[in-house]
Amino acid sequence: MGVLALVLVGAAAASEERPTLEELERELICPTCNTTLAMSSSPIADRMRVFIRSRIAAGDTKSEIKAKLVDEFGEEVLAAPPARGFNVLAWALPMVFAAVAAIALAFLARRWRREEDEPIEPDPSTNGRAPLDPELERRLDEELARFEA
Amino acid sequence: MAGRVKLLSQAAAVSVVALLLALLGWQVAAEANVRSLADRLEAGESPEAPGFEVPLLNGEGSISLASLRGKAVVVNFWASWCEPCKEEAPRLEAAWKRYRDRGVVVLGIDAQDFRGDARGFVARYGITYPIVHDGPGATLGRYGVTGFPETWFVGRNGRLVGARIQGPVSEEELVQGIERALEATS
Secondary structure (H helix, E strand, O other): OHHHHHHHHHHHHHHHHOOOHHHHHHHEEOOOOOOEHHHOOOHHHHHHHHHHHHHHHOOOOHHHHHHHHHHHHOHHHEOOOOOOHHHHHHHHHHHHHHHHHHHHHHHHHHHHHHHHHOOOOOOOOOOOOOOOOHHHHHHHHHHHHHHHO | OHHHHHHHHHHHHHHHHHHHHHHHHHHHHHHHHHHHHHHHHHOOOOOEOOOOEEEEOOOOOEEEOHHHOOOEEEEEEEOOOOHHHHHHHHHHHHHHHHHHHHOEEEEEEEEOOOHHHHHHHHHHOOOOOOEEEEOOOHHHHHHOOOOOOEEEEEOOOOEEEEEEEEOOOOHHHHHHHHHHHHHOOO
16 A cells, blocks of 8 residues: 555656646647547647647646746646635535445445344244235134045 | 444435535526527527626736727637638728728637637738737626627617627628617617
């Protein structure tokens, strides 16, 4: 687990220092078509790709490139809104929903397990089957008595 | 206890669905309102021009539509990457030079564009009328702009007049729109 965390942190740091066009295309929005740059072939998307390539070549970090694009096009250019102000809701609500769903699932699972664990007392008179209708049982007893006689 | 939890869960789910429906309704109503602006203009009405305040492309302050009250305003939405915008730029510049002494302002709103590219466009086409830069394109939604270029005419009274011009504006359309904007005083 610790090794996995180290690998992930290392990959994130490398991505921040040496971003690629492909990953930035997935993290940025084309202003005219409201899709990610990766999905857009509009003139402004092509122009933004040229800009990103030039900034990568100039040695900018991912944050620096994004900051420059935000300065030009506003925060709407980011596919994921920054986690501050009202935008915090966009990050917090899914986590709150996930937590509520996990608690509800745990509650239900506990209830189902308790129901399963409760022993069902077998009724020796029915041999585990549903009890017979009393009238039918009386007639059966009479028939058996007649047969034995 | 279990019944109460179930009831609360159902109430929460219904609330979330109601909230989403309300958001959808609000969005549809907002879009219908923008459409009606163009529709009302086409029907011969003269709706109030949506206000805005946008920074100048040259970085020297900003311009609001309210500050131009009393003048006839040609509002032209454009971007440097837009091919038809190159075609109409000389016509807008000519109209600005011809009419500015009569109280006409040609205002270019450069939207969804790099500032540097827009400045290059302005220099290349010798544009001298004021240009504002709306990078995020916040003004586009207010006017229901669907593509570049697009031109609107605002009368001296602050109301939209004439026709919305989608695509490169012709000299004739400019003259007609400007004359109507100059006449609209009350």
